[in-house]
Structure formats: C-alpha cells, structure tokens
Amino acid sequence: MSKGITKRSENYSEWYNEIVKRAELAENSAVRGCMVIKPYGFAIWEKMQRALDDMFKATGHQNAYFPLFVPKSFLEKEEEHAEGFAKECAVVTHYRLKVNPEGPGLIVDPNARLEEELIIRPTSEAVIWNTFKGWVQSWRDLPLLINQWCNIVRWEMRTRIFLRTAEFLWQEGHTAHATEQEAIEETERMLGVYADFAENWMAVPVVQGAKSPNERFAGALETYSIEAMMQDGKALQSGTSHFLGQNFAKAFDVKFTNKEGQLEYAWATSWGVSTRLMGALIMAHSDDNGLVLPPKLAPIQVVIVPIYKTPEDLAAISEKVDPLISELKAKGISVKYDDDDKQRSGWKFAEYELKGVPVRLAIGARDLQNGTVEVARRDTLTKETVALDGIAGHIENLLAEIQANIFRKALKFREEHTFLVDTWDDFKARIEEGGFVMAHWDGTGETEEAIKTETKATIRCIPFNSVEEAGKCIYTGKDSAKRVLFAKAY
RNA sequence: CGGGAUGUAGCGCAGCCUGGUAGCGCGUUCGCUUGGGGUGCGAAAGGUCGUGAGUUCAAAUCUCGCCAUCCCGACCA
Incomplete structure (x- = not known):
C-alpha cells in the first residue's frame, strides 16, 4: 500500500474512501451494501450519540426501544408513507431453516412461511404509532416525547460507506402532541437541536430550511432539513425533522380527549440523524494528509x-x-x-x-x-x-x-461557494462548478424536475432565513417571492 | 434492472493477447541498523490464480456457464 493518499483535487470520492479506510473508521463488509464500523470510527459515533442524547434529554425526551420488525399491515396503513418506502424494504417471509435433505447446507423450510410478512424497519413511524394508540387517551398523556437509537434497513441499489448503506445506525424521535401548533414547534425545535449540534460539535455550518414537496418525507406535511456543504461543493442532507400532521394518528387511530371532553387526533413529528453524519464530518474538514476531527x-x-x-x-x-x-x-x-x-x-x-x-x-x-x-x-x-x-x-x-478554527474554515468555504444567480446560463455554469446556488423558483414540482434532469441539481431546501424578494424563476421566468437553495447532493 | 469493467499472497497490482517451473510492491516474521516526520540492509514465511464444465500432452492464460464485486445510469437519509 502506498503511503500517501489520493489528493482531493485528483479524485474526491477516492480520497473519501481512502480516508475512511486509512483512518480505520469503517470498512466494507462481506454483506453487500453493509459496513463494518471499526472501533475508532465507532468511538466518534459514540461521542456524537452522547452529545445528541444529552440534548434530547435536555429538551424533555425519553429513550425507548421498538421492534426491528414491522408487520406489513402496519406499514400499509399510512398510504403515502407505505408507497414511499415500498421500493426499499427487506422482507422476512420465513422463520425457520432446515438441513437440506437433498444435499449439503441449509434451506428455507417451506413449511415455515409466515402468515404475515415482516418488514425490517426502514423507519419506525408505523410500529411506534401503533404503540402510541395504547399510550394516548387524555390530553394529560401529551405531549409524548420519545426517541430511539437503533439500526434500520433501506435496500439501496448503490451504496457508499457512511453516506448511503443498506443498513445504518440512527436515532429517530417520535412525538405526539395535542395541538398542531405544538407539533410544529417541536419540529422546529429539533431541527434547531440538529443545527446546534452540527455547528457547535461537528463544526459544520448548516443551512436550515424546508424541503420542497418533491423532497418531503413520505407521509409528512412538512419536512425541514439541515444542509451542509462538502469540500467538493456538493450538499449533504445531514438531519431531517418532519411535521406529520394527523396522518399517523388517523392511520393508527390515536385519539385523545381534550380539556373540553371532545375526541381529537394527536399531532405528530419525527426527526432523525444517522451515521451519515460521519460522512459529513469527514468530507467537511479532512485534507490530503488524512482525517481532521473537531x-x-x-x-x-x-x-x-x-x-x-x-x-x-x-x-x-x-x-x-x-x-x-x-x-x-x-x-x-x-x-x-x-x-x-x-x-x-x-x-x-x-x-x-x-x-x-x-x-x-x-x-x-x-x-x-x-x-x-x-x-x-x-x-x-x-x-x-x-x-x-x-x-x-x-x-x-x-x-x-x-x-x-475548523468551523470558521468550513463557513468561509461555504460562503465562497455560495452564489446568487439570476440567469439560466449562470445557473448551469455554477452548478457545474459545484457549490450552493441561491436562485428564484416558480414553486412547481415540474420546474424542479426539469432543472434536475438538465443539471442534476435539486432544491436542497427553502432556507428559513431567505428574505422576501420579488424575482423571476430561473427556469420558467415566472414570478417568485424568494430564493431557494439549489445544489447537487449526495 | 439496463451499459461498462474486474476477480491472481493479508492489501495493491503485473502475468493472459502469443498455453509450458506463479511474480512485483506494501505489509508480516527473524536478525542487525536507525530513532525530533512513514529508517536502512539482509534473510524467511505466505497463493488448489472467484467457481463449474470444456478444448489440450499441458490452462492463471483459450471457450462456455455461474457467482461476486466495482464504476456509469434510474431510486434514495
């Protein structure tokens, strides 16, 4: 093995892979799409967990644990949610193996077929809201503020260590509230916690904002995210917080009696960050000599x-x-x-x-x-x-x-690679070079889709701090009230 | 699931076109040397060449099947 590592300027993704390997953070496993997190890498993840967990507790949340398996009937209940995740679910169909009577090895016992298939959780809204049904009766039971640390599985076609693996570790917060307002506040509060963590612990500056409808979490009314810029100018979605409205309460029949004695559906949020943060940490700070840690x-x-x-x-x-x-x-x-x-x-x-x-x-x-x-x-x-x-x-x-210093450096880098753009030619050129592009958008999914097809850039978010400013959509020339953040993303 | 490529020592690779004793670098082990930025020298261990079949006196090398992995697309935290 050569002693030096590939330079960022030569091959950014190769550089990333080498950092992960040479710093002994993780390695590819014998299992397709899954990684082994090595002790040094896991030690970093544990420090992240500790800091985040303290922040969750400080905002009133409690940890709990829910099953890995989601009965298919649960997942089906919230329709949009089910549709969104259907394509990437691992499914358990049998519960027993047996010695192969016709040769060596083991075979799936055909007599051990499950009556109902179990889905390996791609996320836990379904199981958790099915449980919440039993926990919520009165307004006195609310808010219900739960978090769990666990692994989840999303069967990805193409994987990259830490950034996108078939199995990954994360934390998922799930809360139930008596009012819409309270749930929205919770969604915002937890995004704020993530931004605080990213900037003050990871030293990674982030843009907070709302996702466009196209990019929303399946089953959410509103998705907020924090977006970080990597050193190749691409965006990495580093945390999400969802306002789920009453969709899950209705799907799982979670009702409570309010102070006026009337039955109401509870309001929901969910929010999560994952081992993907490890990727953000690596790509935000490290240099041609190796990893740089805050x-x-x-x-x-x-x-x-x-x-x-x-x-x-x-x-x-x-x-x-x-x-x-x-x-x-x-x-x-x-x-x-x-x-x-x-x-x-x-x-x-x-x-x-x-x-x-x-x-x-x-x-x-x-x-x-x-x-x-x-x-x-x-x-x-x-x-x-x-x-x-x-x-x-x-x-x-x-x-x-x-x-x-490393926060300042990362912030300076982001500022130097963030551009206000008003013409389509500039837009294409800037996106090609890499970086964040603040541009006007007519608000339609069709336009977003067309821009993505032509440039590979997507709307990363509609930043909260975006000022009201009349302008024309970069693509269609239609009226727009504010700029949104475009970038190529991981 | 489409397009392309690869599979040879723990890791990275050469050898294959043109069939004939399996090689190099790093790492590992031992000895000496060196010690303020990956020391230097010497010796040694380590491979049924992804897998199954075929062609041949002879296959890492040629032919066919299978498996796995990687890259590029569609999908995604």
Whole structure:
C-alpha cells in the first residue's frame, strides 16, 4: 500500500474512501451494501450519540426501544408513507431453516412461511404509532416525547460507506402532541437541536430550511432539513425533522380527549440523524494528509509521542509526562501517551495525522534539557515549541481554538461557494462548478424536475432565513417571492 | 434492472493477447541498523490464480456457464 493518499483535487470520492479506510473508521463488509464500523470510527459515533442524547434529554425526551420488525399491515396503513418506502424494504417471509435433505447446507423450510410478512424497519413511524394508540387517551398523556437509537434497513441499489448503506445506525424521535401548533414547534425545535449540534460539535455550518414537496418525507406535511456543504461543493442532507400532521394518528387511530371532553387526533413529528453524519464530518474538514476531527468529537484529543533511544531516556520523559497526563485528564481532555516501542516516532506522527488527532505533543531529550515540548496542531499542520510549565492550560485553549478554527474554515468555504444567480446560463455554469446556488423558483414540482434532469441539481431546501424578494424563476421566468437553495447532493 | 469493467499472497497490482517451473510492491516474521516526520540492509514465511464444465500432452492464460464485486445510469437519509 502506498503511503500517501489520493489528493482531493485528483479524485474526491477516492480520497473519501481512502480516508475512511486509512483512518480505520469503517470498512466494507462481506454483506453487500453493509459496513463494518471499526472501533475508532465507532468511538466518534459514540461521542456524537452522547452529545445528541444529552440534548434530547435536555429538551424533555425519553429513550425507548421498538421492534426491528414491522408487520406489513402496519406499514400499509399510512398510504403515502407505505408507497414511499415500498421500493426499499427487506422482507422476512420465513422463520425457520432446515438441513437440506437433498444435499449439503441449509434451506428455507417451506413449511415455515409466515402468515404475515415482516418488514425490517426502514423507519419506525408505523410500529411506534401503533404503540402510541395504547399510550394516548387524555390530553394529560401529551405531549409524548420519545426517541430511539437503533439500526434500520433501506435496500439501496448503490451504496457508499457512511453516506448511503443498506443498513445504518440512527436515532429517530417520535412525538405526539395535542395541538398542531405544538407539533410544529417541536419540529422546529429539533431541527434547531440538529443545527446546534452540527455547528457547535461537528463544526459544520448548516443551512436550515424546508424541503420542497418533491423532497418531503413520505407521509409528512412538512419536512425541514439541515444542509451542509462538502469540500467538493456538493450538499449533504445531514438531519431531517418532519411535521406529520394527523396522518399517523388517523392511520393508527390515536385519539385523545381534550380539556373540553371532545375526541381529537394527536399531532405528530419525527426527526432523525444517522451515521451519515460521519460522512459529513469527514468530507467537511479532512485534507490530503488524512482525517481532521473537531476536538469535541475526537476520541483522542491529545497524543503524546516520546522521542527516545534507551529505556532510561523513556523513563526520564515519562517522569515529566505522567503529571501532565493527570493534569489534562483532570480538565476532561482525552489524552493518549504512545510510548509503544513497536513503531518509530515518525511513523506515529503520520499515523495520528491520518487519524485526525487535533493536538500532538512530542517530547525528547532536547525538550527535557530546555523544559519544553513540541506542540503540533492537526488543523493547520503547524508546530511550535512551548514551555512545559503551564502547558495544560495552553492545550485547553488550543483545543477550543482548533474547534473554532475548523468551523470558521468550513463557513468561509461555504460562503465562497455560495452564489446568487439570476440567469439560466449562470445557473448551469455554477452548478457545474459545484457549490450552493441561491436562485428564484416558480414553486412547481415540474420546474424542479426539469432543472434536475438538465443539471442534476435539486432544491436542497427553502432556507428559513431567505428574505422576501420579488424575482423571476430561473427556469420558467415566472414570478417568485424568494430564493431557494439549489445544489447537487449526495 | 439496463451499459461498462474486474476477480491472481493479508492489501495493491503485473502475468493472459502469443498455453509450458506463479511474480512485483506494501505489509508480516527473524536478525542487525536507525530513532525530533512513514529508517536502512539482509534473510524467511505466505497463493488448489472467484467457481463449474470444456478444448489440450499441458490452462492463471483459450471457450462456455455461474457467482461476486466495482464504476456509469434510474431510486434514495
């Protein structure tokens, strides 16, 4: 295997695949379309989960768990929902295998056919609303604020590790409310939580907005999303929040008695983010040397590499390093002291760079003499020699600075690749180059479809902060009241 | 499901056209060397060439079937 990795400018998708592999985040599995998330990659996902889970709890939600299997009759109940997911469902038809009587191996036992097929959940609205029926009777039972962490299966034709796999991990929030207004507020609140997480934890700036009807979740009245820009200028939908109206309450007969004693259908929301966020994290920050991680999500925030020849040298270094490790840990900083003699220091430098560790300290005989340590930061690839005295505080500040810096960098990149466009020729040219294009649209699905066919760009969202501004549709020239966000998307 | 390609050592590949002892790089193991950016040298281990059939004295190589994977399209968080 060559030591360098493919450059972003040469082949962006190859670069992405190599980062995933070389940083040991995940690998393709023996099972078509499914990935193995490796320990280092999973550690990042766990940090994401922890932060998100805390945010869900802080907004009043509780975790629960619902079955992997969805009876086909449940999935059928909400018609649009069923239609939307039908094409990508894995179906369980039998419950037993048996030894092949005519040869080696096992066969599906034809006598063990299920009376009703079970669908492996592509999402859990159906099972959950079937359950909610039993949980909701009175206005006092509302709001019902539930979240679950689980895996789901969507049988994709073409898969890409983290970005689109047949099986993936996610979190799905499902809530029931007494009023439409309350449900809409919840939908907005949770999109806000996602935006907060993306920007303040992942350091990925996002555009919040509403999906066009074409791009809406099957069964939703309104879908909101956060859209992030990757370094190739393409958009990645990084989280969605849906206002489901009373569709599921009606489909599953979830009614409650309001304060006036009348029966009403409950109002629903659902919202989710998935392991796709790992893809966003990689593609937003990493460079031609490997992964770049925001300190807040890095499994290892600081690595310390001793430079030594003899065991005596190492002992002298460790004597200085040990108290520093304690001090860093006391500040809640995760630190790894890599005194492993199996690899050389130069090899370690390259390896931790590849894995995106935000700060690397190197300490050798020279430093012991001078009372210093070499501090290297991953985001800028710069090094400085700093006095060992007071280094813990310095590192703490440095981690915060790195977190802020990679956000700034990503935001600057997005701003430099976002364009206001008013003519169709400009539109095609800008989309071709990559980036976000803010343009007027006549509001029809037909126009959206035509633009997609001609340019591969879709409406990523109608941004919440889009100002009212009279204009003409980029494609048809019809009147438009505001600009929407167009881009090619993952 | 349409179009294209690939399957040879743990990984990345050459060999196939023109059939005749299975090779290279990385990694692995051992020894020495080196140690502030993937050290250098030497030795060694490791493959029923995706699979099944056929042609042939002889098949990684030619023919046919099957399987799997990847890329490009239609579908998608």
